[in-house]
Amino acid sequence: MSQVFTIAGAELRLMLRSRLAIVGVATLLLLSAIAAVTSATQMAAAAKMRAEAQIATDQQFKSQPDRHPHRMVHYGTYALRPVGPLAAFDPGVDAFTGTVVFLEGHRQNSATFGAARESSDLVRFGQLTPAFVLQTLAPLLLVFLGFASVARERERGSLRALAAHGATAWAILSGKALALCAAAALAMAPAFAALGWAAIQQPAEAGIALLTALSYSGYLLIWVLVITAVSALAASAQGALVTLIAIWAVVVVLVPRAAAAWAGVAEPLPSRVDTEFAIAADLRRIGDSHNPNDPHFAEFKAKLLQKYGVGKVEDLPFNYRGVLAQEGERLTSQLFKDYAARAGAIQLAQSDRLTALGLISPALAVRRASMVGAATDLRTHLAFLETAEAYRYNMVQKLNALQATAVSGADDSARSKDPIAERRTRISADFWKEVPDFRFDAPTASRRAAGMIPSLAVLALWIALALALMMIASRRLERNGA
Amino acid sequence: MTHILREMWLLGRSRSAIWALLLLAVCASASVALGLASVARDRAVIDRMLAGQVAEEAALAAFVEDAGSGAYYGFQPTWDPPSDLAFAALGSRDIAPAVLRVRALALEGQIYENESSNPELALPGRFDLAFVAVYVAPLVLIALLHDLWSGEREAGRYHALAALPRARRRLWTSRVAVRLAGVLVALLLPFGIGALMAGTAPLRALGFAGLITLVCLLWTAIVLVVARLGVRSAVNAASLAAVWFALTLVAPAGVNLAINAGVPVPDGAALARENREYVHAGWDRPRDRTMRDFLKVYPQHEAGSAIPPTFHWKWYFAFQHLGDLHVAEQSQAYRDGIARRAEMGRIAGWVLPPAGLAQAMSAMAGTDVTAQLDYQMRIRAYHQRLREFYYDYLFSEKPFGPQELARVPRFDPAIGG
Numbered sequence: 001m002s003q004v005f006t007i008a009g010a011e012l013r014l015m016l017r018s019r020l021a022i023v024g025v026a027t028l029l030l031l032s033a034i035a036a037v038t039s040a041t042q043m044a045a046a047a048k049m050r051a052e053a054q055i056a057t058d059q060q061f062k063s064q065p066d067r068h069p070h071r072m073v074h075y076g077t078y079a080l081r082p083v084g085p086l087a088a089f090d091p092g093v094d095a096f097t098g099t100v101v102f103l104e105g106h107r108q109n110s111a112t113f114g115a116a117r118e119s120s121d122l123v124r125f126g127q128l129t130p131a132f133v134l135q136t137l138a139p140l141l142l143v144f145l146g147f148a149s150v151a152r153e154r155e156r157g158s159l160r161a162l163a164a165h166g167a168t169a170w171a172i173l174s175g176k177a178l179a180l181c182a183a184a185a186l187a188m189a190p191a192f193a194a195l196g197w198a199a200i201q202q203p204a205e206a207g208i209a210l211l212t213a214l215s216y217s218g219y220l221l222i223w224v225l226v227i228t229a230v231s232a233l234a235a236s237a238q239g240a241l242v243t244l245i246a247i248w249a250v251v252v253v254l255v256p257r258a259a260a261a262w263a264g265v266a267e268p269l270p271s272r273v274d275t276e277f278a279i280a281a282d283l284r285r286i287g288d289s290h291n292p293n294d295p296h297f298a299e300f301k302a303k304l305l306q307k308y309g310v311g312k313v314e315d316l317p318f319n320y321r322g323v324l325a326q327e328g329e330r331l332t333s334q335l336f337k338d339y340a341a342r343a344g345a346i347q348l349a350q351s352d353r354l355t356a357l358g359l360i361s362p363a364l365a366v367r368r369a370s371m372v373g374a375a376t377d378l379r380t381h382l383a384f385l386e387t388a389e390a391y392r393y394n395m396v397q398k399l400n401a402l403q404a405t406a407v408s409g410a411d412d413s414a415r416s417k418d419p420i421a422e423r424r425t426r427i428s429a430d431f432w433k434e435v436p437d438f439r440f441d442a443p444t445a446s447r448r449a450a451g452m453i454p455s456l457a458v459l460a461l462w463i464a465l466a467l468a469l470m471m472i473a474s475r476r477l478e479r480n481g482a
Numbered sequence: 483m484t485h486i487l488r489e490m491w492l493l494g495r496s497r498s499a500i501w502a503l504l505l506l507a508v509c510a511s512a513s514v515a516l517g518l519a520s521v522a523r524d525r526a527v528i529d530r531m532l533a534g535q536v537a538e539e540a541a542l543a544a545f546v547e548d549a550g551s552g553a554y555y556g557f558q559p560t561w562d563p564p565s566d567l568a569f570a571a572l573g574s575r576d577i578a579p580a581v582l583r584v585r586a587l588a589l590e591g592q593i594y595e596n597e598s599s600n601p602e603l604a605l606p607g608r609f610d611l612a613f614v615a616v617y618v619a620p621l622v623l624i625a626l627l628h629d630l631w632s633g634e635r636e637a638g639r640y641h642a643l644a645a646l647p648r649a650r651r652r653l654w655t656s657r658v659a660v661r662l663a664g665v666l667v668a669l670l671l672p673f674g675i676g677a678l679m680a681g682t683a684p685l686r687a688l689g690f691a692g693l694i695t696l697v698c699l700l701w702t703a704i705v706l707v708v709a710r711l712g713v714r715s716a717v718n719a720a721s722l723a724a725v726w727f728a729l730t731l732v733a734p735a736g737v738n739l740a741i742n743a744g745v746p747v748p749d750g751a752a753l754a755r756e757n758r759e760y761v762h763a764g765w766d767r768p769r770d771r772t773m774r775d776f777l778k779v780y781p782q783h784e785a786g787s788a789i790p791p792t793f794h795w796k797w798y799f800a801f802q803h804l805g806d807l808h809v810a811e812q813s814q815a816y817r818d819g820i821a822r823r824a825e826m827g828r829i830a831g832w833v834l835p836p837a838g839l840a841q842a843m844s845a846m847a848g849t850d851v852t853a854q855l856d857y858q859m860r861i862r863a864y865h866q867r868l869r870e871f872y873y874d875y876l877f878s879e880k881p882f883g884p885q886e887l888a889r890v891p892r893f894d895p896a897i898g899g
Binding site for chain 2: 020057064071076092096110127128132147245260261262269273274276371381
């Protein structure tokens with residue numbers, strides 16, 4: 001064991017003497033610090049802006065004047081997706097989805113205004129965030145620091161000297177890997193400090209932060225093991241470097257992009273217009289409120305009249321128009337829900353393909369774990385959309401109920417011709433205050449932790465594979481007489 | 483010629499070189515195939531929308547009773563067809579909608595709608611030929627050329643080779659030419675096939691191929707400078723990878739941060755909310771004030787502008803449009819902010835040539851931010867035509883029925899309005 005530490009110590013001293021290594025580590029630490037600070041300020045600003053906008057929109061709704069309740073159905077309100085608890089560490093998909101949904105009657109709008117559509121063409125890949133530094137930049141730094149660790153010794157013939165001192169091949173490789181681990185720990189420090197800072201501010205997130213730190217440590221451990229093994233297996237330091245850069249490019253850059261493109265083609269998602277047309281066609285089939293002879297609404301009316309034992313809608317004890325609006329909203333909302341569930345299932349299936357491809361690229365696995373932990377993944381966004389839709393439905397139905405009970409049917413049917421009746425259909429502004437504020441909570445920490453498990457399992461598998469590769473390298477080294 | 487043939491033979495004998503070129507060719511082919519598939523999907527979305535519109539209009543024709551209900555319920559399709567080069571540089575087509583249906587209501591509440599898409603697929607960026615040319619090809623060039631001189635030196639052959647008469651032309655030039663040609667063939671062959679399948683205009687295809695060649699020439703020059711100066715192959719490879727890394731990944735990300743911090747874009751959500759406030763306050767605002775404000779913009783409708791004390795569509799559509807005018811400045815500032823960021827990105831492209839060439843590719847393919855803003859302007863122009871078509875009916879109180887519905891102006895993807 002002491003041999004391992006001696007070898008690691010020697011390797012670290014060598015790194016400290018290498019200008020290339022010092023410059024590389026310093027650059028990474030600097031980038032990492034810049035990323036941590038800018039990401040934290042940006043996300044704090046976004047969080048503040050969205051929270052304030054949510055309060056403002058809720059206030060605006062409550063301070064509307066006396067109105068016909070159906071006016072309020074169209075006035076609607078906005079739901080803003082709050083910034084995820086660890087979004088400063090990993091903003092995930094935050095920039096690539098809209099952040100605001102307009103909620104109104106009869107319609108289901110998309111989330112609009114995301115940062116990606118407000119940026120230049122300069123980068124699509126790689127917003128400078130702590131997560132990006134750890135996923136993409138840190139492995140390449142480790143490649144630069146470690147590619148020559150064993151290959152250099154062999155080229156100089158000093159492996160034999162080490163063996164003569166009684167060092168086994170495994171001890172040599174472990175020592176080299178340990179030194180690289182120390183460098184990796186240093187490289188992770190600023191990003192982990194950002195994570196720790198977030199955890200201090202939100203103690204409930206401490207467990208998730210720890211799990212996230214664990215997945216990144218595992219990810220970089222995979223790189224350390226693979227780099228050391230390749231350095232031992234390659235014929236020359238140059239060969240090791242070229243191989244490792246190729247592996248990095250494939251694992252970190254190529255596979256994630258190709259995987260996303262492939263998932264999109266393999267699981268095609270219907271467009272918004274496709275869905276709108278399908279819903280319109282369904283509505284024409286099951287119940288069209290525009291059609292006076294529509295069988296569904298004719299039956300609805302007949303049942304209602306029968307239930308209250310009256311001959312015409314004017315004799316009902318409530319405003320028939322409000323009840324009709326409720327039934328119409330019930331039908332459309334059910335369809336919105338069904339189609340959204342279908343689209344959500346397709347998107348989750350696409351993302352599941354990415355998780356499966358984590359078997360080829362651990363970068364995909366760690367990205368997934370990180371986003372799920374930070375509540376900045378697809379599933380959280382879909383949950384937000386679902387919450388917004390449920391809120392929309394409840395708000396609209398509450399307003400439709402007010403139309404049924406607080407607005408007289410006679411006034412309601414005369415309002416487009418009689419200004420006095422129209423005045424009477426405006427109900428008190430106090431009613432708007434009864435509509436609750438919109439609120440969305442990210443999935444609980446324990447649910448997110450559970451969501452991280454598949455990715456963590458993939459990372460564990462990769463650690464095992466990398467260890468096996470190092471064992472193969474060690475055996476080769478032993479056999480070839482070091 | 484014999485030098486070229488010899489270098490080709492040598493290249494063929496290097497297993498790692500063949501692997502690198504093969505990987506590049508596979509990536510380029512896959513990117514072209516995926517790009518063509520993505521463009522075909524966009525086209526299919528547009529076609530399905532135009533086909534489905536027929537049923538929508540038939541349904542509307544069954545209950546339309548006046549110009550107001552036609553304008554209120556009649557959504558009209560607009561679309562941004564992919565260009566003949568879009569398959570090679572998909573740009574931001576995955577995050578900006580290719581189709582949008584609009585109606586004559588306030589446009590600011592409609593124009594920012596997004597396409598439904600999986601953000602986790604947009605996150606890593608597009609896998610298109612522009613990506614392969616700008617990110618992957620340089621790495622292959624580095625792998626092929628970084629040890630051009632140092633490799634021979636390390637093998638102990640350098641002095642013998644350099645002493646050959648006309649070594650520069652006979653040896654190094656032909657070696658570089660053959661390797662660069664290998665990379666270009668791996669990129670341009672799939673591109674050529676894709677361009678044929680997409681029916682790209684020959685001159686445009688040539689221009690795009692020129693950009694790809696420029697990327698490769700740029701990186702060949704960088705690699706040769708480092709390879710000439712450097713002594714050890716491993717140091718060359720490490721320095722070149724660091725240069726690649728800085729130029730294609732780190733610097734653009736840093737510049738992007740600086741641009742976003744330095745060029746503020748007004749809060750779009752606040753703009754949309756302000757539009758809604760003004761539109762809905764229209765119900766309670768004095769009616770003659772609404773009509774007066776509207777007639778300032780549309781004096782030609784003065785004659786038919788009298789409204790009853792109850793609801794009338796012309797009053798309704800008047801305050802819808804006033805809502806748009808109310809936030810016109812904010813809306814312009816929002817677009818200007820985005821355009822300014824795109825502009826700064828282009829300027830940065832002159833300092834960061836790989837990023838500059840990538841932007842030139844998406845600009846040529848009409849898939850960049852500027853193209854998205856252009857599409858929005860075409861939607862605005864069309865929306866104006868659509869509104870004004872209905873204003874004519876509303877203010878003249880001409881009858882409007884299914885026959886008039888068929889005369890609604892159609893969107894023209896080339897000019898919009």
